[in-house]
Amino acid sequence: MKKYxxxxxxxxxxxxxxxxxxxxxxxxxxxxxxxxxxxxxxxAEYPHDTSAYTQGLEFHNGKLYEGTGDYETSSLRITDYKxxxxxxxxxxxxxxxxxxxxxxxxxxxxxxxxxxxxxxVYDVNNIDKPIQTFKWPYAGWGITNNxxxxxxxxxxxxxxxxxxxxxxxxxTISVSDNAGSIDSINELEYIDGFVYANxxxxxxxIKIDPNSGHVVGKMDLSGFKQKFFANQxxxxxxDVLNGIAYDSATKKFLVTGKRWPKMFELxxx
Numbered sequence: 422m423k424k425y426x427x428x429x430x431x432x433x434x435x436x437x438x439x440x441x442x443x444x445x446x447x448x449x450x451x452x453x454x455x456x457x458x459x460x461x462x463x464x465a466e467y468p469h470d471t472s473a474y475t476q477g478l479e480f481h482n483g484k485l486y487e488g489t490g491d492y493e494t495s496s497l498r499i500t501d502y503k504x505x506x507x508x509x510x511x512x513x514x515x516x517x518x519x520x521x522x523x524x525x526x527x528x529x530x531x532x533x534x535x536x537x538x539x540x541x542v543y544d545v546n547n548i549d550k551p552i553q554t555f556k557w558p559y560a561g562w563g564i565t566n567n568x569x570x571x572x573x574x575x576x577x578x579x580x581x582x583x584x585x586x587x588x589x590x591x592x593t594i595s596v597s598d599n600a601g602s603i604d605s606i607n608e609l610e611y612i613d614g615f616v617y618a619n620x621x622x623x624x625x626x627i628k629i630d631p632n633s634g635h636v637v638g639k640m641d642l643s644g645f646k647q648k649f650f651a652n653q654x655x656x657x658x659x660d661v662l663n664g665i666a667y668d669s670a671t672k673k674f675l676v677t678g679k680r681w682p683k684m685f686e687l688x689x690x
Contacts, residue, residue, distance in 0.1 A: 453599035459628060459638040465686035466649065467675075468505030471659075473498070474679045477522035477532070477564065477608055478666035481545060484508075485666060485675070488523035488532050495520030497532055497541075497548050502666075502675065502684060511548045513541060522563040522608055524571065526585050531571060533561030540588065555588040563609035565616065567631065572616060574606040580616065580634065594634035596627075603627065603636065610665040612674075619663050626665060626676070642676065645685070653682040 469475075474495075477488035485502040489495055495514025498507050513532070514520055521533035529552075530543040540561070542553035559575040566572060570591060571583040582592045596603045596618075605621040615637070616629040624645065628638035642662055646654045653659070660679035667674050677684040 453601075456598045456627075456636055457638045459626075459640045460690040461640060461687045462690055463649075463685050464688045467502055467684045467686070469677050469681050469684040470500070470505055470507055471653075471680050471682050474660070475608075475664040475677055475681070476520055476679075477524070478610075478664040478675065478677070479523055479525050479530075480666050480668040480673070480675075481525045483668075483670075486523060486525065486530065487664075488520050490514075490520045490535065490679075492516055492519050495534075497523065497530065497543065499548065505684070509548060511543075511550070513551075521561040522565075522574075524564045524566050524609075526566045526571065529585075531564060531585070533557065533564050533573070535561055537561075557588065562621075563607050563618065565609040565611040567611050572609060572611065572631065574609055574618065576605055576607070576621065578602045578604045578606065580606065580609075580629070580631070594631070596629055596634045596636065598627075598636035598639075608663050608665055610667050612667045612669075617665050617667075619665060621663070622661050624662050626662075640687075645678075649685070650682050655680075 473489045474491045476490045479486040485500045487498050487500055493514050496510050496512045498510040500507050518537055519535040521535050523530055523532045525545055528545045530545055532541045538557050540555040540557050541551040544552050562576045563574040571585050573581045573583055578595045580594050583590055596606055607619040607621045610617045616631050618627050624643040626640040627636045630637050658680055662678045664677040674687045675684055
């Protein structure tokens with residue numbers, strides 16, 4: 422209460438300054454500090470399959486694994502990211518199953534579904550059929566891992582830390598920046614101790630401290646469609662930014678979007 426009492430005292434003192442005029446006082450200390458901007462440059466462009474409604478990206482042994490959504494055509498696929506060629510595809514969608522994010526943990530691929538509360542698990546060497554399934558009580562959006570836990574988003578402000586062996590929920594954190602909570606947390610990638618996340622329908626990627634949920638940086642990717650593939654932007658089909666992949670061996674950082682014709686390699690400045 423001392424802080425707020427002091428603020429009101431300043432306002433009253435300024436208003437009663439003897440000249441009979443109202444004086445507007447702005448306390449600069451209560452304004453939220455802006456989130457630091459992560460500077461980057463685009464160092465390469467690669468083809469991307471425009472049929473891929475991208476929900477999750479993951480590098481593994483030099484190959485790009487991609488989980489895609491949309492009913493009927495949801496899939497898990499392995500791609501040569503340099504050419505955009507799909508080398509292997511497992512269609513797992515139905516008129517009820519909508520695929521979502523993926524992560525690879527100890528040679529297993531975990532693939533979420535949107536509203537079906539099913540998690541499919543595959544052997545990384547054979548994506549033809551699942552070897553296991555788990556139940557998940559929330560919506561499935563994005564998933565990554567920190568080498569110990571799976572980290573899952575459900576489109577809210579929350580990130581869930583889950584035991585990969587039995588899908589038991591271990592802990593939950595809420596994501597926020599200096600201005601307040603941030604919801605619609607979508608595709609995730611764990612990089613050097615931080616969680617990078619797409620925010621659904623926003624052209625930015627945020628960097629989250631997984632210990633606190635606080636956003637410590639953000640990347641502005643607005644204008645990519647207009648700058649890089651305006652002539653291939655199909656209204657109603659070319660959708661939003663979504664998809665982050667990081668190769669720890671080569672330090673490649675890739676981003677794309679749902680049914681985007683291109684994928685981009687970024688370098689942090």
